[in-house]
Amino acid sequence: MHESGAGIAETSLLRWIVLLPLLGAVWNGFLGKRIQRRFGERPIAAVGCLAVAASFLIALRAVLALPPGGAAVDRIYTWFGAGDLHVPFALLLDPLSSVMALVVTGVSALIHLYSIGYMRGDRGFYRYFSFLNLFVFAMLLLVLGDNILLLFVGWEGVGLCSYLLIGFWFADREKAAAGMKAFLVNRIGDLGFIVGILALWWSLAKHGLFSLDFRAMAEGIHLLQGDTILGVPALAFIGIALFVGAAGKSAQIPLYVWLPDAMAGPTPVSALIHAATMVTAGVYMIARMSFLYSLAPQALAVVAAIGAATALFAATIGFAQTDIKKVLAYSTVSQLGTMMLGVGVGAYAAGIFHLMTHAFFKACLFLSAGSVIHALGGEQDLRKMGGLRKKMPVTFLAMFLSTLAIAGIPGFSGFFSKDEILWNAYAGPHGHWALWLAGVLGAGMTAFYMFRLLFLAFFGTCRADEETMRHLHESPRVMTVPLIALAVLSVAGGWVGIPKALGGGNHFHYYLEPAVAAHEAHGSHALELVLIAVSVLLALSGIALAYHFYMKKPDLPARLTARARGLHRLVENKYYVDEIYGATAVRGVLILSRALRVFDDYVIDGIVNLTGWIARIVALISGWFDLVFVDGLVNALANGTIDLGRRARRLQTGAVQTYVLAVFGGILALIALYLGLGGRA
């Protein structure tokens, strides 16, 4: 973040962008139940949608008021000041957060609108809108927060809302085990993130820099060069730890497994949280911390490699899925991999560019899928769809345009952003041909399986049953209008960043330049054009292949899968990664926890018996002593104790002896430690 030219303007507008959705959430959350009962769904929807729409308009105004390349800060109050550290509760609007804020509020507003139709008649209508608003609040805090601590608050907040919204229909969809897995996976990611923040915090403090806000950190980050943490260069350590967090949130290998399960939530939620906004938080975070990553090439290499691998790996899983939402989920994982590849080769602007276009076309794809599911009465299986093109023309058109966008067909938004990433992966300062190859192959596969989805759902003959066919209908206006808007954005959203090789001005890149670390790919326009041609050719052949398989010879896929059954089953079952995790990591933690119980139950009891035996011998020896001195006293006490003892029969299970024994063990250990018999902890 280099304050080139324009300085930082003070404003108090930003707080309203964040606050309005929170107010909406509180209003609907606490009063919604009564309002819904008395006045129906309309006032609920009005509050929910207006809160986000107003937030979008304010964001738009604030962005337009920014001086070119400048930034605005809204300092609300000093959140925390202890010793030398002062953390303000402040929001920052710079080009990077401008893009994010507009995308988040804009896409959210459309999805809120769509939800009115989708959730109609649901008992928990108010609840749904309340959570959705709460999510937007947390997401805005994440992208507008001026310091990494506020970003972390938003980070945990979106996670919590995501669980709440997945769980909206949780009971009748998924097994508890799936939820638990999602939970644990995200914990691992968060652990990395927390470790990263703390390491950053203390590394900076060591150099006398007591600030957590992004601009101050960007200026002081060079101090950390040469430091090491646990033998690793400090910057690389922090970068990789933060990336573990990003991998959890943005569903990268090996932590991607939770995202497909999250599809159990309502489809607009999948569109908003699990495609357009929350899952991109990891990409945003890396772009936000670009000042750090640019000085940590090792961390960047990890990000790029994981991103490329995820892009390719998830695309192959997309081949064999039959659930329309699962296909889209794996495609999201794959696209997130592409974004990570972008920021991982140092092309932060390109990564954010793809984040934006992806938000448009993926939201459009999910909402179209939702429209299809809605029309088919909840059916998500592609094998029971088909021929919907005529019945649902608007949905089809939206789906078609956004599929072209994701496939990277020239002129559509995805084309520009993806090729910007691929070009940087090849010719950027941290690029490598292998990264480019993985990315371009993933893109080609994406074109194939996305068109497979399109052909299976909208072409051919309808494979649904009679009953469903009769109810088949285009969705209501309130759902199709957002679809159209998003479809337009899917087409035109990329035109702000047409590369110079194609005669454009690459405006998006230059807009973001003041906010992210500089990067420039080096290579001739001719080379760039060749690479573009290769990726377009691959995409087109993917489409052609899909056409051949699913339109011309619909029996071919079945024959092929029959021939390569083992491979197909492997892919269909997502390489059994879920099962492997379940058997290893998840179980491991549980075993450790249970082991403590077993330890309590058996091991300590064993020791009790042993000591009991020793005690008996000691008792024999000291018996004469008792006989002479203590018996009288004991008899007096015993009579009183019998009554108590009868009540405390449960005590005789050995538990209390165990506890006392543990105390003795503890005392012995303490003495041993005190005498220096133990190592230093």
Add this chain to the structure above:
Amino acid sequence: MSPPLFGPDILRALLPFIVVAVGATLTTLLGAWRTRLGLAAAVAVLAVAVLALRGAPESVRAWEGALVLDRFSLVFMALLLGAAFFTLFLSEPVLRREGRVRAEYYGLLLFSLSGMFLLVSTTNLLMIFLALELLSIPLYVLCGYAREDDRSIEAAMKYFVLGSFSSAIFLFGAALLFGATGTIDLAAMHGGDRLLGAAGVLLLLVGFFFKAAAVPFHMWAPDVYDGAPTPIASFMATAVKIATFGLLLRVLSFAFAAEAHPAAAFLDREAAEPALRWIAILTMSVGNLSALTQNNVKRMLAYSSIAHAGYLFLGLIPGSGAVDGAGVTYYLVAYLFMTSGAFAVIAALSAREGGREVLTVDRFAGVGYRRPFLGLAMTIFLVSLAGIPPTAGFFGKYLLFRGAIDRGLTGLVVIAVLNSALSLYYYLRVVVFFYMKETDRPAAIDDALGFRLAMIAALAGVLWIGFMPDLFGLPGIPSLLGWVQASVSSLP
């Protein structure tokens, strides 16, 4: 040389103790005539105690350290009063629900409180022993207050047997220490026999560790919390812990005050540290790992309070500096609010089936939707317990961990951070049940006013500290951090 034996200052310093002790007696006597007025009497006693505290002098030392009233003890007494108020809020609805409203209950509670008051305002070993017993004996009775529930009886018995055991160990340690140094005032101890003194302090500490439920002296805690009536469990998790850590802070800062204070170090710092480190590591790890598999939420909170004691131990290890009194005290403030809040929710949700309390996590299914405020409040308490900003728990952990880093305890902090990340799992599991599960048998929810007041107060505390961790810029209210820092300045 010797301070006056009595005087107006000493009288004012004694007033808080007198108020609570006499109030306890009167409240108990009230049971003979108007047993339903117990709550009102207890509230009145606490209110007068607040006034007495406000008027108490800030530096009084009398009778060989038997009475030490300084800012430190005043801060801890204020915290204990807070914990007592929370317990009163929870008690009345629970007693009423179970048909056990009696003034003696409140009398016993106040007696226990008076013991805690004494515990945090003395450096005299004999007084500490008296205070410990005065604190514990009413609690033994209160644990078994739900007489039809055999688990309640079991809890009382276990607490009693093990508590007496630990008192004996403490007494043994105190005797050794007296033998070594020839005085029973911690502040006046000089050198003496080193080995005997060290053994004495170790045994003394074991007695405290037992009350603080530090591993491996913790085993009673889950059983006792689980069996005891929920308000009493809450009282033990908050007030007893606060009092014990106040005492530990005082004792350890004397024990480690080698150069800074004439009271010579009778605990070898180098030698004692590994022991404290291991206790810290074990306490947080065993607490958290055991909480993972608990289906009983009350038991889960018991293990969680063990884990929090482990974090607090970080502040007791001097490392390259001194004992982190401010960090521990600040954490206790945060801990008081979030734990009391969580117990208030539990109390509102607990019910008896066939005399036994049922508090398995599946009872919580769907509660978040049926009671939005309760659900939100519990979510915030749990998030705070896990240490996520912007809540009180985060800043408590932040101060403790940062202090520990500054004293060179990086390894311990890494373990603590790993532990708190782990803890998020079992805390949020409750939230999952609140919002994600459906049930055919929705749990009865008690909407009594007391629970709601407790939740509101706790929520206000958690969020207030979370959003304004130093209560900055409010006229009339001292900065919390400043308050805490000033309080520990009276320690050696």
